[in-house]
Amino acid sequence: MENFVFGRKEKPEEEFGVYKRALVARSTDEEILRKSQDGGVVTTLLSSALESGLVDGAITSGTDPANPWLPSPSVVTTRSEVVANAGTRYSLSPGLLALKDCMKLGLGKIAFVGTPCQVQAVRRIQKFLPKYANMLTLTIGLFCMENYSYDGLMIEKIQNELGLNLDDIEKINIKDKFLIRTKTGEIKEIPLEEAKKFVRPSCKNCSDFSAELADISCGGVGLKNWTYTVNRTDIGVDAFDNAVEEGLLEVEPTENFQASWIICILVGFSWG
Ligand SMILES: Cc1cc2nc3c(=O)[nH]c(=O)nc-3n(C[C@H](O)[C@H](O)[C@H](O)COP(=O)(O)OP(=O)(O)OC[C@H]3O[C@@H](n4cnc5c(N)ncnc54)[C@H](O)[C@@H]3O)c2cc1C
Ligand code: SF4
Structure with missing residues (x-):
């Protein structure tokens, strides 16, 4: 492909x-x-x-x-x-x-x-x-x-376990761990290992x-x-x-x- x-293959020095x-x-x-x-x-x-x-x-x-x-x-x-x-x-x-x-x-x-x-x-x-x-x-x-599966990460982990209303979340980013920022500025964290089970096969x-x-x-x-x-x-x-x-x-x-x-x-x- x-x-x-x-029109060519990747060169050895092309890292990605x-x-x-x-x-x-x-x-x-x-x-x-x-x-x-x-x-x-x-x-x-x-x-x-x-x-x-x-x-x-x-x-x-x-x-x-x-x-x-x-x-x-x-x-x-x-x-x-x-x-x-x-x-x-x-x-x-x-x-x-x-x-x-x-x-x-x-x-x-x-x-x-x-x-x-x-x-x-x-x-x-x-x-x-x-x-x-x-x-x-x-x-x-x-x-x-x-x-990640929506039902696993968003519903089971973030909504049910962390107790966050999904409507109240402003941003979710991954920087070594999940960082979840609410609209009021509160930050909740999830270690990546805890979300592993929700990764799509x-x-x-x-x-x-x-x-x-x-x-x-x-x-x-x-x-x-x-x-x-x-x-x-x-x-x-x-x-x-x-x-x-x-x-x-x-x-x-x-x-x-x-x-x-x-x-x-x-x-x-x-x-x-
Ligand atoms: C599932 C997923 C996993 C990612 N994992 C990594 C990672 O491991 N490391 C890393 O460096 N970056 C990762 N990214 C990319 C990163 O989150 C940003 O999208 C990227 O850095 C561009 O940022 P931006 O501010 O320029 O994008 P923005 O200007 O915010 O634009 C993002 C664009 O992505 C589109 N988008 C949002 N969600 C999805 C989705 N699920 N599927 C398709 N399009 C979508 C939006 O509609 C928007 O057009 C991931 C993105 C996705 C969707
Ligand atoms: S198959 Fe690869 S590129 Fe596609 S969503 Fe999963 S990790 Fe990302």
């Missing part, structure tokens, strides 16, 4: 798949930074791609209003819709099911955001189902070590941490309010550069964030 996407450059970036927009999981790069890239006409819509993940924190595929066509879906939900969001909705809406060019396994599926669709190939214009992969055999087939891959890797960003293809570089030229992203070299680079190498290696 690497040959299909990049084929790529053109790696950077650390964050949004310059306060609202995006507040709502996003890390540095808001994914939300910024999608907004910029929509506003420049690079894409007509994007498949992201929203939540089901009746079941707070239950991810649900969500097709967005405006900046405000993209921003509303910012942040991470750590359960499966079957985004590819929304391809049909994109077709019904007549969207000619779309961006797709998803986990590395979903990006692999996107590439297989592009290779084997030409009907969708031209439509899937920009693929943004999220670094991913594990995905397919994740135990997964070998792609950094979405190695995406146009752009993004992860938090221990960073606070910054996104580790890997530009892998020409379209990925263009989408990123457009956002920088528009003043939407602030960029730092990865050398200033050595610990995250080491995490990428070690996790990518142990996963791969």
Whole structure:
């Protein structure tokens, strides 16, 4: 599949798949930074791609209003819709099911955001189902070590055991452990070992941490309010550069964030 996407295989010195450059970036927009999981790069890239006409819509993940924190595929066509879906939900969001909705809406060019396994599926669709190939214009992969069952993590552990009302939770992030911040600013923690039993079985055999087939891959890797960003293809570089030229992203070299680079190498290696 690497040959299909990049026209070549990974070189020995490429630590986490084929790529053109790696950077650390964050949004310059306060609202995006507040709502996003890390540095808001994914939300910024999608907004910029929509506003420049690079894409007509994007498949992201929203939540089901009746079941707070239950991810649900969500097709967005405006900046405000993209921003509303910012942040991470750590359960499966079957985004590819929304391809049909994109077709019904007549969207000619779309961006797709998803986990590395979903990006692999996107590439297989592009290779084997030409009907969708031209439509899937920009693929943004999220670094991913594990995905958790909603009933286990959110209902059994967080709602029933920790006693939190899911509607009261503002943000859930993983930085060595689960950090759950409520709307009143209280922080609850769950050690990763306690959540292990809720990991989806397919994740135990997964070998792609950094979405190695995406146009752009993004992860938090221990960073606070910054996104580790890997530009892998020409379209990925263009989408990123457009956002920088528009003043939407602030960029730092990865050398200033050595610990995250080491995490990428070690996790990518142990996963791969
Ligand atoms: C299941 C999962 C596990 C992850 N594990 C890791 C990890 O181990 N290490 C790491 O460094 N990073 C991990 N990430 C990525 C990280 O949480 C951030 O998404 C990433 O750093 C980008 O941050 P951002 O602020 O730029 O994204 P934002 O600007 O906040 O945008 C995030 C985008 O992701 C979409 N999204 C949210 N939840 C899902 C979902 N369940 N499925 C598909 N799309 C979704 C949103 O709709 C939004 O478009 C994981 C993400 C997911 C979904
Ligand atoms: S760990 Fe692998 S299989 Fe599990 S959701 Fe992430 S990319 Fe998919």
